[in-house]
Amino acid sequence: MKKPYVSVEGIARRYGATTIFADAWFGIERGEFVCLVGHSGCGKTTILNILAGLEPPDDGVLIMDGQELSGPSLDRAVIFQSHALLPWLTAAENVAFAQGCKHPGWSRAQRMEAALAALQKVGLAQAGDKKPSELSGGMKQRVGIARALSLAPKMLLMDEPFSALDALTRGALQEEVARLVTETDQTAFMITHDVDEAILLADRILLMSNGPGARIAEVVVNTLPKPRTRATLHHMAGYHPLREHVLDFLITRSKAFRADAPPANWSPRAVPEVRL
Ligand SMILES: Nc1ncnc2c1ncn2[C@@H]1O[C@H](COP(=O)(O)OP(=O)(O)O)[C@@H](O)[C@H]1O
Numbered sequence: 128m129k130k131p132y133v134s135v136e137g138i139a140r141r142y143g144a145t146t147i148f149a150d151a152w153f154g155i156e157r158g159e160f161v162c163l164v165g166h167s168g169c170g171k172t173t174i175l176n177i178l179a180g181l182e183p184p185d186d187g188v189l190i191m192d193g194q195e196l197s198g199p200s201l202d203r204a205v206i207f208q209s210h211a212l213l214p215w216l217t218a219a220e221n222v223a224f225a226q227g228c229k230h231p232g233w234s235r236a237q238r239m240e241a242a243l244a245a246l247q248k249v250g251l252a253q254a255g256d257k258k259p260s261e262l263s264g265g266m267k268q269r270v271g272i273a274r275a276l277s278l279a280p281k282m283l284l285m286d287e288p289f290s291a292l293d294a295l296t297r298g299a300l301q302e303e304v305a306r307l308v309t310e311t312d313q314t315a316f317m318i319t320h321d322v323d324e325a326i327l328l329a330d331r332i333l334l335m336s337n338g339p340g341a342r343i344a345e346v347v348v349n350t351l352p353k354p355r356t357r358a359t360l361h362h363m364a365g366y367h368p369l370r371e372h373v374l375d376f377l378i379t380r381s382k383a384f385r386a387d388a389p390p391a392n393w394s395p396r397a398v399p400e401v402r403l
């Protein structure tokens with residue numbers, strides 16, 4: 128069988144005798160948007176950090192585009208929950224800094240040109256010379272998005288990137304990310320607490336059971352047609368059953384799942400795939 132573009136094969140995290148999560152097997156196809164949903168503490172950020180190469184797994188391996196991954200790389204750009212911009216650089220310089228890492232031979236002018244083009248794509252053409260402290264939360268997050276996408280990474284990783292923003296800004300940024308990711312056929316992996324955000328953005332939603340001893344318990348295929356928008360999502364046929372299914376998981380099934388006595392149809396390498 129052909130491996131998916133990104134293949135996560137049996138990764139685990141343990142601290143002493145405590146297994147935070149284990150036996151996480153999943154794939155991400157090229158151009159696919161996968162969301163990971165689960166309660167606090169189950170190990171979502173750890174999984175993302177492992178995908179980013181920021182920490183190694185205790186078990187298992189990661190393969191992307193046919194190569195085993197170890198350590199961080201510009202192939203995998205991360206958008207963090209807090210913007211993680213360098214405060215002493217302007218918005219454009221922050222993006223240009225990343226460009227300099229990707230293209231060490233480029234002149235400052237070339238890096239700044241690429242940075243301004245990237246800022247323009249997120250509607251920040253006018254804010255390039257502002258320092259992070261002069262930008263709103265939403266604008267800072269936009270700079271982070273511009274910086275990550277300007278690297279044209281093989282995989283974009285996002286850890287609750289909009290959770291600190293007000294609802295209006297969050298909605299606008301979700302749609303912007305949806306548009307940019309679709310335009311560039313970007314492969315993406317995102318952690319979110321927001322069920323609607325997952326339904327808006329994801330092609331597939333991975334549901335993680337509660338920790339310790341968490342597992343990927345279920346995979347939900349999002350069959351709602353694209354493009355999807357915040358304004359029309361809740362009018363789409365199939366939206367309500369999908370939303371209820373994910374909410375039911377978070378409210379009951381995430382707690383009930385026991386790795387030592389899993390449901391009969393569950394095994395780590397054949398997680399049930401739900402299509403509503
Ligand atoms: N150094 C550590 N020792 C013991 N437990 C830890 C340590 N670091 C993190 N954890 C635990 O690992 C779990 C997973 O954390 P994290 O990946 O951040 O979860 P999530 O992103 O799903 O909220 C948490 O329950 C946290 O308490």
Ligand SMILES: [Mg+2]
Nearest residue numbers: 171172173286
């Ligand atoms: Mg987290």
